[in-house]
Amino acid sequence: MGLVVQKFGGSSVANAERVFNVARTITETYKEGNEVVVVVSAQGDTTDELIEKAMEINKKPSKREMDMLLSSGEQISISLLAMAIEALGFPVISLTGWQAGMKTNSNYSIARLKKIDTERVRSELDKNNIVIVAGFQGINKYDDITTLGRGGSDTSAVALAAALHADVCQIYTDVDGVYTADPRIVKDAKKLDEISYDEMLELASLGANVLNNRSVEMAKKYNVKLMVLSSLHKAAGTIVKEVNDVEKMLVRGVTRDNDTARISLLEVEDTPGKAFSVFSLLAKHNINVDLIIQSIGRNNTKDISFTVASSNLDEALSVLNENKSVIAPKDIQWNDDVSKVSIVGAGMVTNPGVAAKMFEALYKSNINIHMIATSEIKVSVLIDRKDAERAVVAIHDEFDMAN
Numbered sequence: 001m002g003l004v005v006q007k008f009g010g011s012s013v014a015n016a017e018r019v020f021n022v023a024r025t026i027t028e029t030y031k032e033g034n035e036v037v038v039v040v041s042a043q044g045d046t047t048d049e050l051i052e053k054a055m056e057i058n059k060k061p062s063k064r065e066m067d068m069l070l071s072s073g074e075q076i077s078i079s080l081l082a083m084a085i086e087a088l089g090f091p092v093i094s095l096t097g098w099q100a101g102m103k104t105n106s107n108y109s110i111a112r113l114k115k116i117d118t119e120r121v122r123s124e125l126d127k128n129n130i131v132i133v134a135g136f137q138g139i140n141k142y143d144d145i146t147t148l149g150r151g152g153s154d155t156s157a158v159a160l161a162a163a164l165h166a167d168v169c170q171i172y173t174d175v176d177g178v179y180t181a182d183p184r185i186v187k188d189a190k191k192l193d194e195i196s197y198d199e200m201l202e203l204a205s206l207g208a209n210v211l212n213n214r215s216v217e218m219a220k221k222y223n224v225k226l227m228v229l230s231s232l233h234k235a236a237g238t239i240v241k242e243v244n245d246v247e248k249m250l251v252r253g254v255t256r257d258n259d260t261a262r263i264s265l266l267e268v269e270d271t272p273g274k275a276f277s278v279f280s281l282l283a284k285h286n287i288n289v290d291l292i293i294q295s296i297g298r299n300n301t302k303d304i305s306f307t308v309a310s311s312n313l314d315e316a317l318s319v320l321n322e323n324k325s326v327i328a329p330k331d332i333q334w335n336d337d338v339s340k341v342s343i344v345g346a347g348m349v350t351n352p353g354v355a356a357k358m359f360e361a362l363y364k365s366n367i368n369i370h371m372i373a374t375s376e377i378k379v380s381v382l383i384d385r386k387d388a389e390r391a392v393v394a395i396h397d398e399f400d401m402a403n
C-alpha cells in the first residue's frame with residue numbers, strides 16, 4: 001500500500017476503448033489499497049489539431065491565448081477518464097491544473113512549475129477518491145492558465161509525485177519502456193530494464209520524446225522513483241534511477257532530433273568579443289543555442305555557426321539581422337533541413353574510440369557530418385535531415401546495441 005502517481009499519454013487515451021483500458025489499470029491499482037493520483041494528456045493528436053485550428057484564425061496568436069486553447073485538450077480527457085472510472089463503480093474526481101494547485105511562472109507556452117499546493121488533491125485522497133489531474137497545465141500569479149511545453153504532462157506527473165511524496169511515478173505510454181533507439185525507427189531496438197537519470201536526461205534532451213527532459217530533471221532533483229511502462233499490455237518497463245547499480249554501458253542509446261536548425265555567420269571580424277555579442281544577444285531574447293563551431297581566424301575573419309530549435313529560427317534570424325551592424329558578418333546563412341543525431345552513455349568518458357566508431361558508421365553509410373559536439377556522456381552530430389533515420393539505424397548496428 002502506498003501513494004502511486006500514474007501518467008497516461010495521448011495515445012493511451014485516444015478513444016473510448018483505450019480510456020476504459022486505462023480506467024481498469026487505475027482501478028486495479030486502487031483496489032490493491034493504494035492512493036492513486038492520475039495525470040493525463042489530451043487524447044491522441046488533439047493538441048496538434050488545436051494548434052491547426054489556431055493557425056486558421058491567426059498565424060501569430062498571443063502565447064496567453066494559445067495556452068488557453070491548448071489546455072482545453074487535457075480538460076476533455078480528465079473528465080472522460082473520470083466518467084469511465086465512475087462507470088466502473090469507483091469514487092473519482094477530476095481536477096484542472098488550477099484546481100490541483102499547479103503554480104507556474106508566466107512564461108506562457110513553456111511555463112515552469114514553481115510550486116504545487118497539494119491541499120485539494122490531499123483532501124480528495126483523504127475522501128478515498130481517485131484523483132485525475134490535467135497534465136501540461138498550470139496557473140500563474142495572475143490566475144491565467146499556462147502550459148508547460150510540448151510533452152509537459154510527464155513533468156506534471158513527476159512534480160505531483162515529488163510534492164505528494166509518492167512511492168512511485170509510473171509513466172504509461174504506447175511502447176514498453178525506454179529503448180536503445182526509437183523502436184519506430186530501429187526495428188531491433190532493445191528495451192532497457194534500467195537507465196540512470198543522467199543518461200535519460202541526455203536522451204530526452206536529444207530527441208527521445210518517450211520522456212520529457214524537464215520531467216527527468218525533476219525526478220533526479222527530488223529522487224522520484226520513475227518507471228516507463230506500456231499502457232497497452234502488462235510488461236516490466238524501464239526504471240529510471242540514480243546511477244549506483246546501473247551498469248555503466250559504453251553507449252546506452254542513439255537518438256535523433258529534428259527540431260533543430262543551423263545558422264552561420266560568415267566572415268565575422270576576428271577580434272575579441274564577437275562570440276559574446278552574438279550569444280548574449282540571443283540569450284537576451286531567450287533563444288537557446290546548442291552546437292557551436294567557430295573556425296580559426298584567417299585573413300582577420302572567422303565563421304561562427306550554431307544551432308537553435310526550429311521554432312526559434314525566425315526570431316533568431318531577425319534578431320541577428322537587426323543587429324547586423326554590431327556583429328558585421330559578410331553573410332548570414334541558415335539551414336533548417338538538418339537533424340541532430342546523438343549517442344549517449346555514461347561509460348563513454350573513459351573510452352576514446354567511441355566517437356570514432358560513430359563517425360565510421362556514418363562514413364560507411366556515406367553520410368556527411370556538418371557539425372560535431374561532445375560531452376562526457378554524449379556525442380552529437382548535425383547531418384542532413386533526409387539521412388537522419390538511416391544514420392540512427394547504422395549507428396545502432398555499428399555499436400551492436402540490439403544485443
Ligand code: ADP
Pocket residue numbers: 008009010011012041151172173174175177178179180181182183184207208209210211253255
Ligand atoms: P505519450 O503520448 O505517451 O506521451 P510520446 O509520443 O510522447 O507518448 O512518447 C512515446 C514515443 O516516444 C514512442 O511511441 C516512441 O516512438 C518514441 N521514442 C523515441 N525515442 C524512444 C526511445 N529511446 N525509447 C522508447 N520510445 C522512444
Ligand code: ASP
Pocket residue numbers: 009010041042047048073135136149150151152153154
Ligand atoms: N498534450 C500535450 C502535448 O501534446 C502535453 C503532453 O502530451 O504531454 O504536448
Ligand code: MG
Pocket residue numbers: 009151154209210211212
Ligand atoms: Mg509524451
